[in-house]
Amino acid sequence: AIGVPGTVAGMTLALEKYGTMSIKEVIQPAIDLAEKGHILTDRYARGLNGRAPLFSQIP
Incomplete structure (x- = not known):
């Protein structure tokens, strides 16, 4: 994942204000996914596996 400096601070400010x-x-669902992951369907897994050569070229 990527982000722009200040994104989290800006989102936090907006959350506090509005x-x-x-x-x-707000962040608990993201924490849960990071800790526990999620189940991939067979179709999604096949799609990822089919792109393995492309992924291997990305550092």
Whole structure:
């Protein structure tokens, strides 16, 4: 993943000013995905495997 400097700070400011959820509620789904991952369908896995040669060229 990539980001631009200040993105998280800007999103946090917007959440604090206009949001109705806590920062923890907002980021918890991302934390869960990072810790536990997610299930790939067979179709998605085949698609990734088919692109393995392309991925291997990217450092």
